[in-house]
Amino acid sequence: MAEIKNASSAAAADNAPGVRARRKAQRPQEILHAAFDEFVERGYTATRIEDVAKRAGVTKGTIYLYFQNKEELFQDVVRKLSQPIFNEEQFWLEHQSRPCDQLVRLFLDTVYEHMTVNPYSREILRFLISDGRSFPELTASHYDEFVKPTLTIFEHILEKGMREGVFRADAATSQMSYILLSPALTLTIDKLLDCQTDLPELNDYVNAHYEMIMRNIRK
Amino acid sequence: MAEIKNASSAAAADNAPGVRARRKAQRPQEILHAAFDEFVERGYTATRIEDVAKRAGVTKGTIYLYFQNKEELFQDVVRKLSQPIFNEEQFWLEHQSRPCDQLVRLFLDTVYEHMTVNPYSREILRFLISDGRSFPELTASHYDEFVKPTLTIFEHILEKGMREGVFRADAATSQMSYILLSPALTLTIDKLLDCQTDLPELNDYVNAHYEMIMRNIRK
Amino acid sequence: MAEIKNASSAAAADNAPGVRARRKAQRPQEILHAAFDEFVERGYTATRIEDVAKRAGVTKGTIYLYFQNKEELFQDVVRKLSQPIFNEEQFWLEHQSRPCDQLVRLFLDTVYEHMTVNPYSREILRFLISDGRSFPELTASHYDEFVKPTLTIFEHILEKGMREGVFRADAATSQMSYILLSPALTLTIDKLLDCQTDLPELNDYVNAHYEMIMRNIRK
Amino acid sequence: MAEIKNASSAAAADNAPGVRARRKAQRPQEILHAAFDEFVERGYTATRIEDVAKRAGVTKGTIYLYFQNKEELFQDVVRKLSQPIFNEEQFWLEHQSRPCDQLVRLFLDTVYEHMTVNPYSREILRFLISDGRSFPELTASHYDEFVKPTLTIFEHILEKGMREGVFRADAATSQMSYILLSPALTLTIDKLLDCQTDLPELNDYVNAHYEMIMRNIRK
DNA sequence: CATGAATGAGAATTCATTCAT
DNA sequence: CATGAATGAATTCTCATTCAT
The missing domain is CATH 1.10.10.60 (Homeodomain-like)
Structure with a gap:
């Protein structure tokens, strides 16, 4: 640690x-x-x-x-100590003019940056997995306040892309967002387990993740 | 429970x-x-x-x-109590003749079946996340014996598809397998947290996951 | 041990x-x-x-x-497992004709031989010192059956010497026997403590003990 | 107790x-x-x-x-809780001018006083006999700090007596001190065993012990 | 406010003793 | 007779919590 x-x-x-x-x-x-x-x-x-x-x-x-x-x-x-990854309003203010694929990339970079640089999200996830059963409201509210908003932004980006005709028409279901973002959670879990000697180079990993997403939503 | x-x-x-x-x-x-x-x-x-x-x-x-x-x-x-999902040899014996996309689907079905039906993998994952730091060899050996072999089969399926020319030439990197299978782990974690009131219908989820994979590896 | x-x-x-x-x-x-x-x-x-x-x-x-x-x-x-050092009758039968100073020496040799060769007396003494308070009758009967008879023989030897005029007239009080034989117990305790790196050579020790006794009882 | x-x-x-x-x-x-x-x-x-x-x-x-x-x-x-019987320096300061036979008597009185009045030496001896094997350094250091110094003073008294020509020339060997002081230890053990119904009157015992010593060292 | 001495409810572990086989 | 699985009372040691200073 x-x-x-x-x-x-x-x-x-x-x-x-x-x-x-x-x-x-x-x-x-x-x-x-x-x-x-x-x-x-x-x-x-x-x-x-x-x-x-x-x-x-x-x-x-x-x-x-x-x-x-x-x-x-x-x-x-x-x-x-839980910290939101994004402030959605600010995100849109800063990046509104960007093309949608760049937004996806920006989103990803921010997510990984947040997860890598600061240990809070990761370790609080551990707390919730370990002891969340003893504090049920805690898990629920953590999900509502920190996880859900993040997923929502991603969905909004997908929706924007669909409106603009650059993403496929069926890209933005909440289930799809969830699936598309999974690799970020997976990496977090891996760090929690701290057992992979061959943890991937972060940059390569984000690139691969980005490619995976784009192959799924690009028209 | x-x-x-x-x-x-x-x-x-x-x-x-x-x-x-x-x-x-x-x-x-x-x-x-x-x-x-x-x-x-x-x-x-x-x-x-x-x-x-x-x-x-x-x-x-x-x-x-x-x-x-x-x-x-x-x-x-x-x-x-850890139980391997697959016996690789048996998997190939039983399904060798199938086309590769069907193998991917079979693989996925087996993984989700295993994860859903029996609580051991899921809960042992919880143990390792919660207390693995106190038992480092345990985490390592669990990864080697149960996680890695599963990833490996998937890679072998991808490689077969590449050899047969049905999957893209760059499909089978170990990083890619890892990313492509992430949604299964994500669902497990979600169950561990037990907080999502709107857990997706399993069948839909597997379908979506399968689609995601195929979009990434199909030629 | x-x-x-x-x-x-x-x-x-x-x-x-x-x-x-x-x-x-x-x-x-x-x-x-x-x-x-x-x-x-x-x-x-x-x-x-x-x-x-x-x-x-x-x-x-x-x-x-x-x-x-x-x-x-x-x-x-x-x-x-307690073993009497002497059988008094037999002692007299075997050695009746000996001069009294030789009897003293014989007595001493037998005592030390017994204490050195076999661990029972010594270790049972340890048991009694350690845990005797929980078994009061045990200590009492051990004293009566094993310690007292030994002291008694020594007193009888002294008395014989007095009767024969070779030992001082005030040699044989029970207190004196007790004091004169102390060095044997002391050596036992030392062995129980097992801490003296410089435990005396047994033969020298017995000689010195014998001398000490004789100086006290010789006329 | x-x-x-x-x-x-x-x-x-x-x-x-x-x-x-x-x-x-x-x-x-x-x-x-x-x-x-x-x-x-x-x-x-x-x-x-x-x-x-x-x-x-x-x-x-x-x-x-x-x-x-x-x-x-x-x-x-x-x-x-172990307490030294003597402070050697102080002993000599207080009693330097006394004749040597009086020193022996003083020494004895102090030893018996210490052993009789306070239970620490006696009971700590019990601890060491009972459980000393589990704490070997303890026994060793107890011997060095409390037993040995006491024996040493006695030897110094004997040496003084030899130098002054009042004690026999061969009085002061360390083995002899050990033997001559045995009765004090014996009495202690007897108290530990607490079985002698006929424990001697202390004063008589010390007198007898003193006599025993003097018969051995007097010229 | 802050301290840290004291409490006492627990929890892990051991082992004399019993008893079904 | 002999076994050894099972018991459960007993004991050491820990730590959240309190409260006098």
Whole structure:
């Protein structure tokens, strides 16, 4: 998990005056990040509150000032550290004039960039697979807020292409989007399993994925 | 987990004479299945040996007659309950004469059948995602023994199609197989998350997946 | 404990016919010796019945055919494997004509021989020191049957010497015997502790002990 | 074990404010003494951490705040409750001018006083005999730190007497010291066995022991 | 606010003992 | 007689949570 490194690490010991207030305001965030890191490394059940505390540079008791209990802490980690890949409005604002095949490519690049650069989506997916059964609403809301919107943008791109006559007329079913985007999820799972010695070069992979999509939707 | 129901449930209490030896032979299996069920429901760490025992119709101590400890039990569950989807030799024996596009379809049907009908592959995938980091060799060997061979058959089908001139010359790279089969894994993950209220009708999904593949490899 | 090696080791597997009956008769003895060895190596509480059984070449259940339970087994080990150093009658029969200083020397030699050659007295002393508080009658009867008689012989020797005018008139108090024989116990304890790298050469030690005694009782 | 009674008994329940810090400082000591008492009564293996806790007026968990585990606790009991009989320097400072036979007597009185008054040396000897095989370094270091220095002082006294011409020229070999002091160890063992109904009157015993020594070393 | 000592409910594991074969 | 599978009480050790300071 070397790539997962966040602010919390910097915590620990600074006694400068005035810093206190600023620190206090950041506490919950620091704790969330520390908790995230621990959950990633050990899983929910095996993570000890004390270790989260140590990582956040505070003591056990402090955790309980900000979070009801371990379950709440876990749910807050998932809820507050999940980051949407896209802001749909902004996406269209920035790229409206582009041709549709470029939009598909842009979309893909953004998805992979997001998945590769930051560990949150990936690891939160792990949390949900591992312990989601104990927190059913969590999984549901995560899907609604983060997965679905992403699929939706892709569908909108396909629809645009159809309207413009560059994509096949039957390209944009929600099922098709789902299938066409699968390789991105597959790569994520592979990283979670961390077992493939021969993980593909990312760039090649995205290219291949893009080709696969285009062969399916190009007129 | 209603669908996961196995022999172990039938255990509990029968004192008929002669039963002893027969029971002893079955015990490990019964325990493995009970453990599987519990691990599925609660995850590795949250599963208590005593619950596994109860489910298997024995007591704590008995578990330890057959398995060194909880870790071993877990590993044995993964190792011994994993079932290969295909026997490659048999696959070719049975279907050698078929045209290649039919082979692709057969392959897909078998994969989805396996994934849908029996919970083992799916749930063992969950185990590996959840706790695989604590058992690295386990993940690796599972990949080698169960995932890789399946990918390999698919590649062989693609190669056959290329040799016979019905598939495109660049169809069969290992990366491409991986990408083309992604939708099957995606569906599995979705089931693991158990959050999609609108899970697609399996048959439609397989059809769509098949179409996606064919559009990519057909000449 | 390399020096402790007894018949029990030879147990295990012999299926020759006829041997059965002989073996059966020896079972209790074999078990006692196996138990002794285990108690020596691990102490009472840490010794497992199953290990005793394995060492005796039988199975757990068999132990319970011959001994009520672990406590009984322990007590029987102490009771039945304790060996008296002397038979007083025989001692006098054999050595009656000897001069008293020679008797003292003979007595000492026998004591040290007994303590050195066979591990029973020593290790049973360990048992009593370790766990005697849980078996009070055991300690008492061991003292009465094995320690006291030995002290008594020594007193009788001293008395004989006094009667014959070769030992001082105040030589033979029971306290004095006790004090004069202390070095033998001390050496035993040292062996039990097994920590002295510089354990004295036995022969020198006995000589020194003899000298010490003689300086105290010689006229 | 009526004579073994220590501070820990006074523990249990006091909630007065400010007590916290003071208590925390005492905890390890209290636990050590409670553990000592339990080990004395039941032996290492049979002692339950929970009983130690109860005796110390705390709960199980607290023990583990101060000691890694049961083995560490045991070793710390032996290490930290062992008390040297003498401070050699101080002994010489206080008694340098005394004649050597008086030094011997002083030495003996101190040894017996120490052994009689406080149970630590005696019971720690029991621990080492019972369980020392599981903690070999412990026995070794105990011998080096507590037994050997005591023997050494005695040898120095003998040497002084030889130099001054009041003791025999061959009095001070290390073997001889060992033999001459044996009766003290013997008495200790007897107390450990707690079986002699006719334990000698201590004062008589020390007198007899002193006489025995003097008969051996006086010119 | 923050601390960290203390708690005590659990969970894994062991092993004396039983009893069907 | 002998076996060894099964039991379940007992024990060590952990860790979420509380609360006095």
